[in-house]
Amino acid sequence: MTAGTIRSATSSVNGDGIITYGSYVGGKDVPSDQWVHVLGARAVLDDSFANLALKRKLDRGDTTLSEAATNAVVGRVAVADANTIRMAMYSAAEAAAEWRTMPLSVRVDGYLELMHSAITDNIPTIEHMLTLEGHPLELARWEISGMLAASSREARQFYREQLWRETTAGGQRQIIRRQPDGVVCVNPPANAPMVSALFAALSIASGNAMIVRAPRSVPLGIMYAIHDLLAPVLDEIGAPAGTVNAVCGHPGPLFDAWLESPLVNDIMYFGSSRTGVAFERRCVTFGKKPILELAGNDAVVVWRDADLDHAAQAVTEGFFGSGQLCMIPNQTVVHPAVADAFIDRVSARASALRPGYPDEEGVLLSPVLRHDAFRTCLDDALSKGAVLVSGGSGMSLDGSTDGAGFFLEPTVIRVNGLRRAREILAVEHETFFPLMPIIVPDADDDDELLTETVEFVNTNLYGLRNSVWATDDAVVERFLTGIVNGGLLKINDSHISFSPPLPSHGGTGLTGGVFGEANYPVLRTTHLQGVSIRSGATAPRYR
Template identity: 30%
Template sequence: MSEATTSPTTPDVLARRVAAAARRWRVAPLRERLGILRDAGARLRAREQDLLDCLRADGLSTALARFYGGWILRQGAADLLEHTARELMRTTPAPGETLVRRPDGVVALITPGNSPTINTAPLFSILLAGNGVLMRAPARDGGVRLIASECIGAALADAGHDPALVEVVTGRTRPLLEALYGCAEVDTIVFFGNAEAGRDVAERGHAVGKKVVLELEGSDCMIVWSDGDLEGALDSAMGGYDFSTQPCPIPKHFLVHPGIEADFVHGLRERAAALRTVEADPEGGPLVPMARPARYELLVEEARARGELVVGGYRMDARGEARAEGIYGAPSVALVDHSAGLLRSPLFCEEINVPVLPVVRFGEPEGEAQPTDSEILAAMLELVDGVPFGLRASIWTASDEVAASFVRGLGDVGLLVVNGHHAQHPRFLSPWGGPKRSGGPHGESHLFWQKTSHLQGVVAPAAVVRAALLGPPDKVGLDFVDRVATITLNRPDRHNAIDADLAEQLGEALDRVIAAAEADELRGVILRGAGSSFCSGADLRMLGQLDARGARRFMQEVTWSLRQLERLPVPILALVHGFCVGGGFEFALHCDTIIASEDARFGLPEVQHGLTTTAGAFGRLVRAVGKPRAAHWLLTGERFDAATAHAAGLLAHLVGEGALDEAAARWSTQVRALPRAGVAAGKRLLAGLAGPDTWLPELEGFEGIVRARIDALGRGPRGGGRDDG
């Protein structure tokens, strides 16, 4: 990555450099791109403190830097990148029909001047799709350079790709845009800015044949129902004063049920009055100098005219003392009544970017007939629908019925949050994008990998598509040597824990192994692990992100692969060292033979995590070592060493550390010499002796436990709190 100041020719020159790098990048296998960006994300996490320093230099307090820094780190998280990679190529129910996202080419990313570091985070998503990026950033913004150059650029260079895939141009936005309109190399413009400028960019861009993605204004609603979690709602509401109310995704209008209005307003007033400036409180202060103090005064006057200002309403200095010429705005709360003309007020029809936040009352004066809950709900929905912004909406309620009414009715927002922090970064959904003035006529939740790519249908054998677009697997290795296949689980940094990608790649490897067996080109299969372990079982971090149905599907996919392995008409060897626990032990139990080194450690610790096995370990272990010993290991989760496993009859051979390769070579020589017909007949006879398979009751028990745990924790509609980033 290099950088230059804008001039009539500089954007063209840089765009050509990006385009040249992008031509190679876009044809790089998806798994290669994924690996490079995972590395970039890891580099950024390792420099989290530097990232926080950059955000503090942008004016944020330490608390806000941590919160919004979490947004950035999340975009580079391995599990999110891997999920995105799966979305870029999806199969259909029809064999040989695949949906593929193709990169647009060169994307011009125009970040806003007040939050360039935070809005550099979409780089990960845009690049993973196969694009190159020319981005605008302020000349002195260190956060952009940290992400784009020192993390992404360095990862590209180390992998042999041109760091010019990401170029940063500094200078004023308008001259840059003028140059981009005439730049043939730029295919897509992603523009962060206000709605008026966004309309102009869209018109000018579309006129010259460019795709335009608009990330514009946000001034959205948070709803608090009578039974809502008051403390949770207040904590979320205080995000409305972050950075003096400049960020788009924070709550800026509070629609409050009369049954909780008094308590909510009291809590909001007390908390707002206690807020301090970043200068006075560098650790936790959310208030920064206002870009437009006159705008603050206008909204204060509007609030007084419309209703009651219960706190704030004055300009102040950094110490929080009232000053007529102060550049800070005291956090203000305005009580306004729901009325027919409310949407014409600047408090609702224009973006709020100063700390004046309205609370809308839906009750009638004392002594008059009060609206019913149905009437209040309808009025709230109408008001949210009438606000001309659509980034987000959030609702706090203990009632599933009320929540469902809002979910059903609020279709014109990019992100809808139930009982969660309004400004959160969801784990796999986008924190950006929305319809109305927030994103223009094509606005929606902006998954930037999707917005900067286009959909293609491919009719071809799945193996051809995978070979062309995915590239070689990175989490499962497969080698054929003289009719013996070696499958290597390859996540050594996680002791080869099984995640969705590894499970998918294992299935791909087994497809090739099965094809070799059908072609009479297979005499044996070795299953082993890279690094210091055989396999540590399912990735618990990944499982924690799945609902009960998703967890069941994942376990079924893994179990199906194990069945495919077990049913092969050739001998299967598990070559075990290090950890062989949980699902890893179940892998080994599906093999005909286990050879282990002295450092191997076995166990089924699922019971210690409050779970159960899922692939038939109960039946297999009982048959292998007898019920008393199997019951002890299964019901306590106790780990045991290789010598104990050998004595129990689990192992065919126990070898010294470092002797596994030699043992595998001897085994391979032996199975290559065996006539296939006799081996296949022997496998069929052994299968007939297997007895009942316990995988289905195990899986049902596992799903029931996960479902009960999720229900007990209230996961799903809740979560996404301020610390979740």
């Protein structure tokens, strides 16, 4: 696979330069008489009304690409019909029965090493595909670093250790191993479809087969990842056809088919907490294992002895992608002794962030559709005593203030008092826009303040990531032993960085549902099994 190019083995480019993908089922490209068309991010920003109207006409079949004569459309993806969806489940079930018999050296070492190489060799193309979908280039690079971390040598070694442990005792081989669940169906989020699909594809390493739904709004990146990254890797190591499958369609019919099919074992669902928790109940009713990746409302704690410049840099990560990422900081608790100096630093950094086209260097802000929700949330905070420090308005593409613009100014508010902070919506729930509440507890004895801060973090309804900035060893130890909420705890580190073999996803509460914890797809899509092996030369003993 050549870096910076899109393979044409299963994808095709027509005379208009449009990348075309069918469904990918059983190792074959499956066309359709219905398509969804993909607009480039620049086209949407330049003329959203006209180009989105054109997309609707193309998707309905009211016009054709040749009639439209436009360069706004960069690709199209086939919509899977009911038969194609059934074919995907049968193909995955057949493949899983064979694939799980492959040794770990093939499934973990071979597959993930080649996956890592495929990503590395195609970084320019992956960046291009992500920016086409509206991901700012710098965030695309961050997302790629996460893919590489999850398939790194350190991660592979950890997976191997967890999947198979063997000892000998009393002439008996004792094995504790994790066996694959079978067919894993994946519903990625529309804000990060490609990287979420690649994250879920780690489940293949444990012996599962995967079916991924490409969202109709952003299907191109997923289809590229399946057709042109994963499928060639699996072919190279001899995986059966059907080990990976991809279909594009409406979520409702697909979910119903997955839930009702006896061939499906696990469903990995990315989405809001409200819909995800309800979907979890449906999964349990139908006997499917739900693996949820839902909202985050991550907390950062900045203690009095923290490096304020470093901590402010980490908190500013909460504005990346205009706050439309689940694993970024959503709220900060800062020690009252350093609150003023810290807030000034964060505000200055936030105000320096600028909008722009996603393929431009240095752009970190994305368009935000939910301006009404942003203003409702900001008004709620201000009405309950919060103070607007900076931001608060809309922005146009050039960075000028514009209430009707696509973008929102990164906004910092100060919330005085810890005990009643969660009366504010922006503190209690994930916001998904660039609004950072910085909570300043009332001055108190440090020991008491430590206790209250730890309790505040632990009682967060969500639990994805938490991070702490402090240098005193005793203070760090209090946070380390006290914070139990969340799937990942970072201390004096970037809140969003990836550090293999630590988990990148997963959490507790409304983030991961009833079964929530740190999410390693290689492990979450498996079940523990104990094995005892004797030679057969001795009589059985029950005690």
